[in-house]
Amino acid sequence: MLAFKEQVYNATIELIKRQTTLQSWGNISAVDRKSGVMVIKPHKTNIQDIRPGDMVVMNLQGKVLDGLKKPSFDALTHLVIYNSFPEIGAIAHTHSMYASCWAQAGQSIPPLGITHIDRFYGEIPCTRELTDLESEKNYEEATGHVIVEALKDLDPFKTPAVLVNRHGPFVWGKDLDAALRNASVIEEIAGMAYITLQINPQLNILTAKQVNVHYERYLSDNN
Ligand SMILES: [Zn+2]
Numbered sequence: 001m002l003a004f005k006e007q008v009y010n011a012t013i014e015l016i017k018r019q020t021t022l023q024s025w026g027n028i029s030a031v032d033r034k035s036g037v038m039v040i041k042p043h044k045t046n047i048q049d050i051r052p053g054d055m056v057v058m059n060l061q062g063k064v065l066d067g068l069k070k071p072s073f074d075a076l077t078h079l080v081i082y083n084s085f086p087e088i089g090a091i092a093h094t095h096s097m098y099a100s101c102w103a104q105a106g107q108s109i110p111p112l113g114i115t116h117i118d119r120f121y122g123e124i125p126c127t128r129e130l131t132d133l134e135s136e137k138n139y140e141e142a143t144g145h146v147i148v149e150a151l152k153d154l155d156p157f158k159t160p161a162v163l164v165n166r167h168g169p170f171v172w173g174k175d176l177d178a179a180l181r182n183a184s185v186i187e188e189i190a191g192m193a194y195i196t197l198q199i200n201p202q203l204n205i206l207t208a209k210q211v212n213v214h215y216e217r218y219l220s221d222n223n
Helices: 002-017 075-084 097-104 132-151 178-197 208-221
Strands: 029-032 037-040 056-059 065-068 090-093 161-164 167-173
Touching: 002 029, 002 090, 002 178, 029 075, 029 097, 037 065, 037 075, 056 075, 056 097, 065 075, 065 090, 065 132, 090 178, 097 161, 097 167, 132 161, 167 178
Parallel strands: none
Antiparallel strands: 029 037, 029 090, 037 056, 056 065, 090 167, 161 167
């Protein structure tokens, strides 16, 4: 188990190094489907202040199996996503600048060019705003549910990210490397989309057909 904790610990350090998140605002977790456990960093800690052994191990029902500290509050969001999509192996959450600005504005990121389509099939959806009741009752768990709601009718591997309204991006992949990569890519795409629309506010978004053609081309390049 220490090796698994170490992998998630190193990925958390890497997430911070890539400047996709500031201080303790972001987190990354991974799940071991065979043993049914998830590893995430402890609540309100700077990763540099803890050791790999301090990472928290939970089962997918949210029970802490190993860890002296409480898990990151966002663990509840991660658990809802893992329980809804069994193919997902790792999830990252950041407060990166451009992606969080789109999220705060409550706007999905439209597909404007090929860089976007190389990783995301169509728009990157933004969730609805949580109701006051949802926020008061259990903000983190409700956040997981609105993410799942935003992915209704979407393939979570073709759309490996959702912006949480007024908050920031959650991204994922089959493993930690994929989740880390998507955390960096969504920030690039969010920045490019913002600048592109400054240059040409009247620009049309790519049509469904254009999205399809470029996505298929990307897939054939990478298989
Ligand atoms: Zn957050």
